[in-house]
Amino acid sequence: MKIAILYHSETGNTAKIAEFIAEGAQSVNETDVKTMSLDAIDAEFATQAQCLIFGCPTYAASVSWQMKKFLDTTNLKLADKLGGVFATGDYLGGGTEVAELCMIAGLLVRGMLVYSAGFTRGNPLTHFGAVAIKSGDEPQRERAKIFGQRMAQKAKELFM
Ligand SMILES: Cc1cc2nc3c(=O)[nH]c(=O)nc-3n(C[C@H](O)[C@H](O)[C@H](O)COP(=O)(O)O)c2cc1C
Structure with a gap:
């Protein structure tokens, strides 16, 4: 079960959170997890992945324009795969959840099956996706690790 974590990161915060999510996903048996920056995508791996998790910094209380551009224009086949999101920001209330909702809109438009676990798995509750300051x-x-673990478990449930 391949899981790709695709992120945009200028100063490294989102890249770090991507690694924690990857650690959690990799802790689930039979997963092969790869993190990749939007400017260095392993297209073969991402195409084979059945679960893709997208993350970006919050810019002006919304999705970063780099991630928005990627989701608007990518040729990657995303339909019918499991999708999840995460975002970083500098302060509480700064718009991380808006950034996540914008990514979720992009995933839905591409026909992805969007998941976060919500409150179904108890604490920690996750609403739109993982967030970090x-x-x-x-x-x-x-x-973030638990979010990655739950995404991987759901992907296995759906696809293995
Ligand atoms: C142009 C720009 C706009 C930003 N706007 C916000 C914002 O509205 N809310 C917020 O919480 N953080 C904002 N930030 C801070 C970044 O979201 C935050 O530092 C993020 O973790 C950076 O991620 P990166 O290190 O992966 O690039 C902004 C940063 C930049 C460069």
Whole structure:
């Protein structure tokens, strides 16, 4: 089960959270997880992946324009695959969830099956996806790992 984590990151915060999500996903048996920056996508791996998780920084209380451009224009086949999102920002209330909803809109338009676990799996509750302030403190990093684990478990349930 291949899981691709695609992120946009200028100063490294989102890239770090991508690694924590990957760690959580990789902790699930039979997963092969790869993180990749939008400017260095392993197209073969991403095409084979049945679960793709997208992350970006919050810009002006919304999705970064680089991620928006990617989701608007990519030729990657995303339809019928499991999708999830995460976002970083500098402060609480700065728009991380708006950034996530914008990514989710892009995934839905591409025909992805969007998942976050919501509150169905108990604590930690995840609503739209994983979020972190900058590169996250320890609890935020732990939540990112759990988010990755839950995404991988759901992908296995659906596709294996
Ligand atoms: C142009 C720009 C706009 C930003 N706007 C917001 C914002 O509206 N809300 C917020 O919380 N952080 C904002 N930030 C901060 C980034 O979202 C935050 O530092 C993020 O973690 C950077 O991710 P990166 O290190 O992966 O590039 C902004 C940063 C930049 C460069």
